[in-house]
Amino acid sequence: MADGGAATQTNAAVAGSDGAVVLRERYIIHPGRPLPDLNSPNALAYAVDDRRGGRPLFALALAPDLPVRLATIQSMRGQQFASVLALIDYGFAYWPPLGRETVLVLFERPSGGRLIASLEETFHPLSDPDYQKIILRPLVQGMEELKGRGVVHRAIRPTNIFFMDAERTRPVIGECISAPPAFDQPTLCEPLESAMSLPEGRGPGTYADDMFAFGVTLLYILIGRRPGGQLRGRDLIRARIANGSFTALTGDARFPIAMIEVLRGLLIDDSQQRWDLEAMKLWVAGRRLSPILAKPEKRAARPFRIGGLEVMSRRDLALALADHWDQATAPVMDGQVEVWLRRALDEKEVAEAVAEQVRQASFPGAATNGVTPDSVLARVCLRLDPQGPIRFKAARFLPEGLGPALAVASMRGKDVRAIVESLLREMPEAWFEVQTTFDPANVSLISQIKQIRSHLRLPQPGFGVERCLYELNESLPCLSPLVASEYVLEIEDLLPALDRAAKQVDAKSWPADRHIVAFVAARFRFDVDKQIAALNSPQADTSALGLLSLLAVLQWKLGPEALPGLSGWIGGLVAPIINSYHNRDVRKSLEKEVPKLVRKGSLPDLYNALDDVEARQKDLDGFAWAKAEYAGAEQEILDMEADAANRETQALRIGQQSAAVVSVMIGLITVCVFLALQVW
């Protein structure tokens, strides 16, 4: 899977007074002193001064739009190599030429420069003894050193060989960390299945891939010109398919007979048969191994024509169908491919598999089950070339290259739909189904891909393509535009970056876009599913609370203690949370309290103040009581208004009663008064 690994981003550099960047208070990297001779295809080289003296160094400023091989950097950092360019140190720093933060990697500076700057260069071949002494043995040692440290290089090519001495007698294998594995490799330096993939979809590969690239490099140095003659690109690949890579690359080149054995062993297309390092070391030690015979690709009795090409083999047909995707559906679906496989190539088993795919596509409801002409074509390509990459529309990648392919496409603004659709159509599983050998390492990959697909099917923030990106690429920095100028590789660095970003962004914008939420979901080791679910709520208050909760958990677990900028930013967005309280007095109280908490810079405190469970329950209870009281009053008012007529009747009766009583009382009083007057 993707290159990755946990790293601390603590070794950040600081800017020097003259614009230079000082790394670890020791290495002064000069942006004004580029070293174009030492540039990598995707990283520019700059001069470095070591304050402690020592070896001359140079730095590579890695392209920020490519995922870094952080685990490889860490495993090579500080290691002593004799025949590999030594990686001294690395760090993250604001790099003025890029206008943003990036990774700076320090290497020992090769005094003898690069072997060749371009594959098109030619030079006079070395004599056999010199070749053995100056090139072969040191580079084999370099391969041994790499394997000893568990590094699959994936960037071994003639243009990446340097000489550490001015006399050019000490060759070293160059760097491999400035781009995804095999990203910078020319197709001729890659085994066929990798060569047919897009550069970003080649995956980390294996030592066998490195051995093939090593073989091509040795061949180039041996003959002093580009292997494969005048053939380029697809033509070279087709020639390699037709004749085998060894034959196609060596062509009519003349070289010592003794080298045929080693080159045949290294350039054989079957990775199982390819020479490994042990075989190479034995050969260097003088032991001769039994020659390997490449099994040629079965050729058809008559060609299959597509897009102006005439193809003669299964693998060639897969390549041609994928290259002519729009024209390829018809011959597959109407059975031409099946007939050709059956009659011209006599591949009945493959023909039957192709026919089965076409049959499944003709079933009613096939499209709703994900069986589309594109998926059929992709599966047919896999049947024709099981070792080849997954080919789906414009996407070409090996299953292990899925992560880098997605990352590079996303970072460089390319269309990721073909990759996403191939994943949704279960193409990686289809690739594993057609493999003839079982690799236990694939089990975890299959499981991971299934998990990724479940994320991909959910459109909400925290899932989707962004989540897949970060799950598949452990060393991919957060791609959110909010932290675009910083290289946020570790989850610990996200909140400080957002805190700094708070000073520049629109205060009304949301501090957690799809990338940030996906980055947190993939990198944070604590379960934040509830926070993300709340964040995705259509209700403004729940969503705002989810956002605050997510960032508060991050600060609580990872620090830092104070984030005044981010707190201020969030503080301006909590109005829906405050308004979720019914009680106006509580709202006023919170509105007074929030600025104090914002100044404190503590998101957990802000969260606790805004989502106090007890206060919220009290508010809910109080609101329910108030609603009941309001409804009771309303009902009483309505009753009283409706009772007006009855009240008049009642008033009449009471009035009459009262009048009668008053009258009788007056009568009695009068009697009593007059009787009393008579008596006295």
Added chain:
Amino acid sequence: MAKKPAPGKSKTKPQAKSGAFSRILLLSLALAFGLMFLPTVIFLAFAMLPTLAAYLVDRNPDKYEWICVGGLNFAGCVPFLIRLWTVRHTLDAASDMLTDVFTLMAVYGAAGVGWLLFMALPPMVGVFMQMKAQRRIANLKATQQRLIQTWGPEVGKTKA
């Protein structure tokens, strides 16, 4: 063997007889009393005519009107009755009183006051009750307003 008389019949006949007897007795006593106090009876018969009229015209089942008129009508009669009883209790004296305008004005005026009281008091009670209801409604609305101020207008909505 002779049949026994039905128990119901044996009781009904003595009761009817005693009722008639009582009536006759009462009528006799009233007649005797009326003859004894004939001036008073004659005076009251004329003086209490408004009460009789009120009784006749009162269609209310509770018959409060004649009581109201009668109470004050009798109160108006009381001074003249006492004078009749204390000065000379004769038919002439009663006749003199009944022909005296002042006496009639006093007696019938009192009855009129009773009538006015009967007409005036129910509306006054009605106004009082209406005021009381209005005040209660105002209090309830004030309570509602206070609830809205504390809990917002959503407190009055059916759905939260």
